[in-house]
Amino acid sequence: MPDDVGTVYLVGSGPGDPELMTVKARRLLEEADVVLHDKLPGPEILGEIPDDKREDVGKRADGEWTPQEYTNRRLVDLAEAGNTVVRLKGGDPFVFGRGGEEMEHLAANGIPFEVVPGITSPIAGAGVAGIPVTHRDHVSSVSFVTGHEDPTKDESAVDWAALAATGGTLIVLMGVGKLPLYIEALLDAGMDPDTPVALVERATWPNMRVATGTMETIVDVRDQRGIEPPAITIIGGVAATREAVVDFLRNRSDTPDIAPTEVDE
Numbered sequence: 001m002p003d004d005v006g007t008v009y010l011v012g013s014g015p016g017d018p019e020l021m022t023v024k025a026r027r028l029l030e031e032a033d034v035v036l037h038d039k040l041p042g043p044e045i046l047g048e049i050p051d052d053k054r055e056d057v058g059k060r061a062d063g064e065w066t067p068q069e070y071t072n073r074r075l076v077d078l079a080e081a082g083n084t085v086v087r088l089k090g091g092d093p094f095v096f097g098r099g100g101e102e103m104e105h106l107a108a109n110g111i112p113f114e115v116v117p118g119i120t121s122p123i124a125g126a127g128v129a130g131i132p133v134t135h136r137d138h139v140s141s142v143s144f145v146t147g148h149e150d151p152t153k154d155e156s157a158v159d160w161a162a163l164a165a166t167g168g169t170l171i172v173l174m175g176v177g178k179l180p181l182y183i184e185a186l187l188d189a190g191m192d193p194d195t196p197v198a199l200v201e202r203a204t205w206p207n208m209r210v211a212t213g214t215m216e217t218i219v220d221v222r223d224q225r226g227i228e229p230p231a232i233t234i235i236g237g238v239a240a241t242r243e244a245v246v247d248f249l250r251n252r253s254d255t256p257d258i259a260p261t262e263v264d265e
Contacts (some may be wrong), residue, residue, distance in 0.1 A: 005110075006081070007079065008075050008087060009028050010116065011025050011088050011116040012092040012093045012120070013089065013118055014119040015042075015090070015091060015119055015120075015121045015125060016041065016202065017204035017205070018042070022118065029048070029086060029088070031084060032086040034054075034086070035054045035055070035088050036054075036055050036057045036078075036085065036086070037087075038056070038089060039056075040230060041088050043205070055074070068101065071102070072105040075105070075106060076111055079111045080111070091118055091120040091121040093116075094115070094117075095144065096173050120144075122232050125200040125203030125204070125234075126171065126232070126238075130242040130249050131239055131241060132241060133238060134238070135238050135241060138237040139168050141167075141169070142170075142171065145158055145163065146172070147174050147182060148174050148178070160182060160185040160186055163186070164189035169237075172233040173232055176199065176201075176227055179199075179219055183215060186235070187215060191215055193214060193215045194215070195237070197234065197235050198210060198239040199225075199227045199234075201227050201228065201230070209225070210242075212242065
């Protein structure tokens with residue numbers, strides 16, 4: 001390996017609020033020669049990176065995604081050219097961020113790398129909305145699952161029936177678009193229709209929104225409020241604990257739109 005090969009840093013930017021980035025993540029952004037990023041770090045964080053050293057390898061305006069193979073190759077090429085490279089991801093690199101794939105590719109090509117963890121959105125998003133992911137009066141386990149998969153397809157790796165049976169908190173990332181599919185799958189598996197559900201859109205961003213309902217009503221809530229990605233879905237008894245603090249949160253002048261929304265009877 002050449003002596004002048006650069007290092008790649010797989011950096012988690014946290015949920016989007018620049019003040020929730022780690023000190024190390026912020027330092028590396030300042031020191032980097034090139035920053036490869038997706039859309040999830042948040043507009044304020046991306047806006048602080050000089051245009052001449054950032055490359056967008058996320059979703060394009062036309063709806064197309066940058067192929068992962070291209071990103072992997074670009075990381076290697078930039079490092080072999082002697083650059084210090086930050087691969088900036090929303091949340092944590094290893095929570096549905098493909099950090100594992102990129103780490104393996106860098107190792108296979110002999111590229112030095114370092115992982116810089118970030119606060120993952122399912123924990124941060126729930127917390128800032130007034131929802132603890134665990135609570136000793138309600139639940140002692142939590143499961144994270146991707147919502148990109150269709151729960152009705154034969155090859156799905158997500159066992160929705162098993163998740164419904166855990167009795168713990170279930171947090172679905174990247175799943176607001178397919179909300180009706182996995183809600184139906186969980187109900188078919190026997191989950192109580194009255195189970196509380198919360199949707200947190202753009203958690204910690206200036207335009208964050210929260211909408212609440214139940215397994216039976218949450219799809220209508222999503223449609224009425226127009227909740228869109230990026231958003232997380234929080235399913236379980238902990239979602240109801242928000243009711244005890246929502247008035248306090250709503251009255252804070254620096255808190256975004258976090259008022260709960262219920263479907264009219």
